[in-house]
Amino acid sequence: MRILTVAFAYVFAIYSYIQPSGYRAAYPTRSDRLAFAHSFATNQGLRLLYGRPHDVSTVTGYAAWRVGGVLALAAALYGLLGAVRLTRGEEDSGRFELLLAGTVARRTLTFAALAAIATGTAILWVAELAGLIVAGLPLGGSAYLALATTSVVPVCAAIAAFAAQLAPTRRVALEFAGSTIAVLFLLRVLADTVDSLGWLRWATPLGWAEQLRPFAHPQPLVLLLPGAATALLVALGSRIADRRDIGTGVLPARDTAPPRPRLLHSATGLAVRGQQGVLIAWSGSVAVFAFILGTVAKSISPADISGSVHNEIEKLGSGSITNPTGYLAFVFLFLVFAVSVFACTQIGAARQEELDQRLETLLALPVGRGRWLAGRIALAVLAAAGLSLIAGPLAWAGASAGGAHISLARMIGAGANALPTAILFTGIAALAYAVAPRASSAITYTLLTVSFLWQLVGSLIAAPRWVLDLTPFAHVALVPTQPFRALAAGIMITIGVVSALAATRILKRRDLVGP
Amino acid sequence: MNPAIRTSGLGKRYGETVALDGLDLEIRPGEVYGYLGPNGAGKTTTIRLLLGLHRPSAGRAELFGVDAWGDPVRAHRNVAYVAGEPFLWPSLTAGETLELLSRLRASDDERSSASDIAYRERLVQRFELDVRKKVRALSKGNRQKVQLIAALATRAELLLLDEPTSGLDPLMEMVFRECVNEAKDRGQTVFLSSHILSEVEALCDRVGILRDGRLIEQGTLAELRHLSAQTVEVTFAGQAPAPPPLPGITVVATAPNTLRFQVPGELTPLIDALQGHHVLTLRSREPSLEEIFLHHYDGAHDRAGR
Numbered sequence: 069m070r071i072l073t074v075a076f077a078y079v080f081a082i083y084s085y086i087q088p089s090g091y092r093a094a095y096p097t098r099s100d101r102l103a104f105a106h107s108f109a110t111n112q113g114l115r116l117l118y119g120r121p122h123d124v125s126t127v128t129g130y131a132a133w134r135v136g137g138v139l140a141l142a143a144a145l146y147g148l149l150g151a152v153r154l155t156r157g158e159e160d161s162g163r164f165e166l167l168l169a170g171t172v173a174r175r176t177l178t179f180a181a182l183a184a185i186a187t188g189t190a191i192l193w194v195a196e197l198a199g200l201i202v203a204g205l206p207l208g209g210s211a212y213l214a215l216a217t218t219s220v221v222p223v224c225a226a227i228a229a230f231a232a233q234l235a236p237t238r239r240v241a242l243e244f245a246g247s248t249i250a251v252l253f254l255l256r257v258l259a260d261t262v263d264s265l266g267w268l269r270w271a272t273p274l275g276w277a278e279q280l281r282p283f284a285h286p287q288p289l290v291l292l293l294p295g296a297a298t299a300l301l302v303a304l305g306s307r308i309a310d311r312r313d314i315g316t317g318v319l320p321a322r323d324t325a326p327p328r329p330r331l332l333h334s335a336t337g338l339a340v341r342g343q344q345g346v347l348i349a350w351s352g353s354v355a356v357f358a359f360i361l362g363t364v365a366k367s368i369s370p371a372d373i374s375g376s377v378h379n380e381i382e383k384l385g386s387g388s389i390t391n392p393t394g395y396l397a398f399v400f401l402f403l404v405f406a407v408s409v410f411a412c413t414q415i416g417a418a419r420q421e422e423l424d425q426r427l428e429t430l431l432a433l434p435v436g437r438g439r440w441l442a443g444r445i446a447l448a449v450l451a452a453a454g455l456s457l458i459a460g461p462l463a464w465a466g467a468s469a470g471g472a473h474i475s476l477a478r479m480i481g482a483g484a485n486a487l488p489t490a491i492l493f494t495g496i497a498a499l500a501y502a503v504a505p506r507a508s509s510a511i512t513y514t515l516l517t518v519s520f521l522w523q524l525v526g527s528l529i530a531a532p533r534w535v536l537d538l539t540p541f542a543h544v545a546l547v548p549t550q551p552f553r554a555l556a557a558g559i560m561i562t563i564g565v566v567s568a569l570a571a572t573r574i575l576k577r578r579d580l581v582g583p
Numbered sequence: 584m585n586p587a588i589r590t591s592g593l594g595k596r597y598g599e600t601v602a603l604d605g606l607d608l609e610i611r612p613g614e615v616y617g618y619l620g621p622n623g624a625g626k627t628t629t630i631r632l633l634l635g636l637h638r639p640s641a642g643r644a645e646l647f648g649v650d651a652w653g654d655p656v657r658a659h660r661n662v663a664y665v666a667g668e669p670f671l672w673p674s675l676t677a678g679e680t681l682e683l684l685s686r687l688r689a690s691d692d693e694r695s696s697a698s699d700i701a702y703r704e705r706l707v708q709r710f711e712l713d714v715r716k717k718v719r720a721l722s723k724g725n726r727q728k729v730q731l732i733a734a735l736a737t738r739a740e741l742l743l744l745d746e747p748t749s750g751l752d753p754l755m756e757m758v759f760r761e762c763v764n765e766a767k768d769r770g771q772t773v774f775l776s777s778h779i780l781s782e783v784e785a786l787c788d789r790v791g792i793l794r795d796g797r798l799i800e801q802g803t804l805a806e807l808r809h810l811s812a813q814t815v816e817v818t819f820a821g822q823a824p825a826p827p828p829l830p831g832i833t834v835v836a837t838a839p840n841t842l843r844f845q846v847p848g849e850l851t852p853l854i855d856a857l858q859g860h861h862v863l864t865l866r867s868r869e870p871s872l873e874e875i876f877l878h879h880y881d882g883a884h885d886r887a888g889r
């Protein structure tokens with residue numbers, strides 16, 4: 069929990085600092101900003117990611133839009149992960165992989181858990197506030213914006229805690245809570261992109277965060293909504309917990325099952341079985357999001373964009389995002405990131421086997437360490453390849469449905485373009501795991517996040533080329549706008565493979581570690 | 584023929600802690616070896632080194648002549664392991680776990696035969712395990728049974744058991760003992776780390792006692808008894824005399840006319856000292872296993888307290 073909070077606080081502070089600063093640098097004059105407000109902010113595709121803007125012709129308005137929108141999502145994720153970890157009542161430290169297995173302790177959301185969430189919320193609030201103030205935004209408005217963003221945490225934590233009471237296992241709890249929050253996000257997306265559905269914003273905590281309208285026309289009374297929702301969910305959750313204690317399980321676990329010996333012939337088969345649910349969930353999410361991103365690809369006409377603004381947008385690294393191809397090239401950079409994150413969670417799941425000591429059970433059998441890790445790496449890469457290949461065609465289908473014409477082959481290429489980076493990070497994650505099993509998750513995810521933000525921020529503030537070149541993401545071609553960069557991809561794959569090989573060797577040379 | 588287990592100068596440090604120090608063991612095929620020691624003595628550490636899960640800081644360990652750290656996969660072909668705590672996959676059922684563990688053991692050319700499967704089924708019945716239940720829904724004792732059945736059902740030549748009966752009820756403990764005896768009859772070697780003295784007494788041919796990472800005593804039960812002090816109770820006619828000072832022998836007065844001596848080794852010095860006294864009865868008793876172990880374990884506490 070502590071590591072989780074620190075990681076999120078870090079992201080909150082950095083992100084809320086760089087967005088306003090980057091904006092100021094990219095659009096120095098009032099006229100630039102007005103032009104930007106007219107074109108960029110009405111882009112449906114961006115609305116989808118960042119939410120509905122209220123006023124982007126000022127630094128504060130822009131900050132409210134860009135910072136609030138994305139960080140509200142991060143806040144939702146934090147609430148979800150934090151609450152499930154706390155209600156599960158286990159002292160496991162900072163494991164992102166808690167997504168991956170285990171049982172929910174049957175106990176109510178205690179005072180301690182509530183206090184921990186409250187503290188975490190406060191810390192994120194301070195982090196975001198600090199970032200905004202350092203970026204030069206006024207104190208009062210910044211405090212209010214940070215409040216709007218972090219108001220999402222308690223609600224989502226309460227949703228997750230509630231799900232933890234219903235669900236028999238931690239994984240099911242995460243699935244429940246995760247899909248609920250995904251639906252809440254989709255509601256916000258619909259509200260922000262379809263004009264007639266604007267009222268849906270009132271149905272989701274992510275929408276409430278927008279309705280608070282930081283810097284535009286503040287409506288602080290909206291804060292009552294997250295407050296009331298949280299109280300209601302916590303009360304309901306405790307009621308259910310009490311009832312469960314006297315033996316009326318709400319959704320009893322399926323504790324018995326007919327034997328299904330499928331896949332149980334090898335360690336890797338076992339891993340596939342353990343990861344099935346996760347693989348399906350990721351594939352489904354990638355498919356849905358790729359499709360949605362495709363449908364909104366045709367939302368901007370080039371006529372809206374003046375020449376100078378166009379140039380500034382190109383600085384963001386996306387080329388022109390005013391045509392569907394450019395827009396998809398831009399958002400697929402996020403896919404590259406997501407697929408890499410996914411591959412790293414697979415290595416994280418392997419690491420969890422060791423920390424939970426199940427790996428001892430395996431390795432006491434005639435199972436080699438190197439082969440075991442190689443199998444897990446192969447699984448990570450194959451699954452990442454699967455995700456990459458799903459995304460392209462689905463985005464193409466979405467774009468076609470939305471009336472944009474892009475070649476299917478190019479979109480398949482755009483998806484496949486995510487794979488070299490994923491292989492690189494899989495190798496790095498495996499190496500970190502082999503060398504430092506306990507610290508490796510923190511190392512891997514920090515490296516990944518920093519690399520990605522480096523690219524986004526660096527290109528926005530027009531950092532020197534050699535600075536930008538430090539991150540692998542700078543070498544990812546924005547397919548389909550740009551041609552695939554075979555050389556860069558080859559280098560990334562080579563580094564990934566070499567790291568992975570080194571990992572299998574290093575793992576053979578150390579003690580297994582415990583929890 | 585190679586010994587089932589051979590360690591020479593085997594040692595392990597974890598940072599400051601010396602968990603195991605200069606262990607020399609040699610266990611013949613077919614032997615049942617009891618491995619005893621207080622908490623933290625290094626029993627689990629020994630087994631982890633034997634399995635090549637941790638890397639020795641000194642010395643080496645061999646299973647049937649195969650280096651445990653250098654070639655674990657080959658070493659494990661002949662070994663089945665039961666960990667002190669069952670670490671299994673929560674979402675598999677007990678039956679699936681048994682299947683998994685048996686398939687991972689068999690190399691491609693030796694699939695488990697019908698008779699192996701039948702033997703496993705019998706074990707499942709004897710241990711009264713519900714194989715349809717998911718592991719996460721099993722109690723600790725029942726998860727322990729899954730591990731035990733998986734190990735006992737193999738034809739592995741060596742069973743490494745780390746406190747295998749922790750969490751089992753007395754009935755299941757009896758079943759376990761029967762199974763170990765059957766394994767012994769089939770010629771399997773058993774290395775049994777345990778805290779339960781009666782279990783060790785009932786099953787083991789030879790016993791080693793570990794304390795603070797060192798093997799401080801080893802031998803058959805008869806030998807260990809011989810090494811330890813026997814208790815001699817002497818009743819005198821009338822008031823007992825003042826206890827004579829004898830090197831190595833401790834004395835307590837249990838009644839006005841009775842003295843109890845703890846005598847290590849021979850009785851001759853005591854007999855000599857009693858000469859000229861009016862002795863009514865003299866009863867001597869071999870030490871119980873409990874006394875042997877408590878004697879050794881106590882030493883550990885003394886040291887820890889210092």
Ligand SMILES: Nc1ncnc2c1ncn2[C@@H]1O[C@H](COP(=O)(O)OP(=O)(O)OP(=O)(O)O)[C@@H](O)[C@H]1O
Nearest residue numbers: 597600601602620621622623624625626627628629
């Ligand atoms: N992975 C480890 N890291 C650090 N110290 C360890 C580790 N494993 C064991 N130790 C230490 O080594 C010593 C021996 O531990 P070990 O687990 O082998 O004892 P044991 O005889 O199995 O005890 P018990 O009867 O409680 O199971 C202990 O002092 C323990 O703290």
Ligand SMILES: [Mg+2]
Nearest residue numbers: 626627628667
């Ligand atoms: Mg132990």
